Amino acid sequence: MxxxxxxxxxxxxxxxxxxxxxxxxxxxxxxxxxxxxxxxxxxxxxxxxxxxxxxxxxxxxxxxxxxxxxxxxxxxxxxxxxxxxxxxxxxxxxxxxxxxxxxxxxxxPGARKEIESILEGIEAASRFAGLKIGLIGDISPWLVYSKPDPNSLKELFDIEVIKIDMDELYSKINSSKVYQDLKYRVLKNAKRVEISESDLEDALKVYQALKEIVKEYDLDALTVKCFDLIGDLKTTACLALSLLQDDGIVAGCEGDIPSLLSMILGKLVSNSPTFMANISEVGKDYLCLTHCTIALSMVNEYHLLTHFESGIGVGISGRILNGGRVTLLRFRPDLKKIRIIRGVLLEGSPSKALACRTQFRIKVKGDPRRVIEDPLGNHHVMVLGDLVDAIKSFCMLKGIEVEVL
Known part of the structure; x- marks a missing residue:
């Protein structure tokens, strides 16, 4: 105009x-x-x-x-x-x-990129409203802080939370059958495989069951109380969540809704999968992220190992070999603030034996110690690329406070 x-x-x-x-x-x-x-x-x-x-x-x-x-x-x-x-x-x-x-x-300089970023944030804001997310099981008991009021999701974003019982998931898992082409999809590019065929099949049954739930409830995203699977079925959801992400379905761990919303926002502004992770170390100018699942399409290579804490099922050790810019984000549980961290993924991966399988070290532009001094919860979400301007635009439209590190 x-x-x-x-x-x-x-x-x-x-x-x-x-x-x-x-x-x-x-x-x-x-x-x-x-x-x-x-x-x-x-x-x-x-x-x-x-x-x-x-x-x-x-x-x-x-x-x-x-x-x-x-x-x-x-x-x-x-x-x-x-x-x-x-x-x-x-x-x-x-x-x-x-x-x-x-x-x-x-x-x-960069005026065109800035305009594009703002438009990405505007588009994300329009698509964020009206979503349906599935909470399968419940919020994990150790997430003592990360418990938003479901009513606030409806009031702030018109997002509906649909609670689905674990027994429904178990029923679908038990009736699933895994075909060879699905196993081939996972194994064909794996650099190392240290799991049994039966462990792989059990993990893929979880994937098929979750896909069925997504279709049945018409979900845009889901988060699952995944550690229940370890005790009840002796398998894990790590591989299932990875494959769902590659299918374009935002899928998070542990029933963590603030992290799931961060993943949804990250996907909307990047049009790519995201990585939900624990903060395992914070240094003067860096922090480390670890978790046992990551979308296979995000990494250059991956190993199929067991889940770290339990030593059973399937966990993914993914690696991004060429570094690059990344953006970390985290909603505060009241959903009225987002912390954004601009960083660079350092080449190579940490190799801590006593940490989750996928591990990244990220050099942070701001002061990463804010994560410790004023925590907003544990799980943070990593998106490939510098998407700070797009997320800030989204927040302006939604009336969300922004802190950028």
Whole structure:
């Protein structure tokens, strides 16, 4: 949506417009050129979000016309014709009335990436509402802090929690049959296998049973009280949760709902699986994550071992060999705050014998000791890539406090 004052007497305006349109090329569905506040507001109601190209000064009222509709507004300002001046004045008012808006300076390096990140956050916010998540069994008893009120999920995000008894899962496991092609899917790329064929089959029965539950209840995500499987069926859910993630179904451990929501958000902004893990070590500029399950598609290589704590079933030791940027996130259990940690995955993996099978060491840009000094719970979620801006945009739209390390 290009916006300019009625004067429009500058011959350079067409050149500026062409340059800004190149910046946002492919990011918008249609183009309109309103001439009044009322027209800007009326047109904006037809879209999920608006990118406004602030061509000149004197457009504050038109920007308010867009913002007052409640639609997310990205204002692209340039460094001439009082573009930024008008953008600052309008955005200040929009923030005052609680209307989500962002100003992007077209002259700044990375402006295109910043716009894309904001749009990813806007898309995630729209898809986050109305989800159905399955709580299979219950919240694990050691999660003494990570227990959100299910009513708050409905009130804040319109997310429905469906409780499913472990006996229903067990019944489906006992009636499952594992075919050779499913075993081949898991074994074909495994670098090392230290489990028996019967252990693999038992773990795959859990996967098939959970897939059946997802289909039956039309779930978008699930979390399972997985340690019950160890005592009751002498198997684990680690492999099942890994394969579900690769199938595009967000699947978490231990009945941890704040972590499951973090996984859902991570997947929405990255369009990729995420890694839910324990914090096992915090140093001056790094922290370590460990768990016995990870989506196979996230790693360069994986070993099929037993589950760490129990020594039975199937646990996954996954490795990402080439490092890279990552983002960690964690909802506070009241769901009103998210901590985001920007980091770099260090090459190679820790090899602690007395820790969960998949282990990563992450160099953190901020102070990782905040995790100890002001903890928000144990489990954190790792997403590949730097997705901080997208998550911050999501939080602005949802009214969630953000802390970035």
């Amino acid at each position: 290009p916006l300019a004052s009625k004067l429009r007497r500058f011959k350079e305006l067409d050149d500026i417009l062409r340059g800004l349109k190149i910046l946002v090329d492919g990011l918008y569905d249609s183009e309109v050129f309103p001439s009044s506040k009322e027209e800007a507001g009326r047109v904006s109601r037809e879209f999920d979000a608006v990118i406004a190209l602030a061509l000149t000064g004197g457009i504050e009222e038109m920007l308010l016309g867009v913002g007052e509709t409640g639609k997310p507004l990205i204002i692209i300002a340039h460094d001439q014709l009082n573009s930024l001046a008008a953008s600052l004045e309008a955005a200040s008012k929009l923030r005052e009335i609680g209307s989500p808006s962002w100003i992007i300076g077209a002259w700044t």
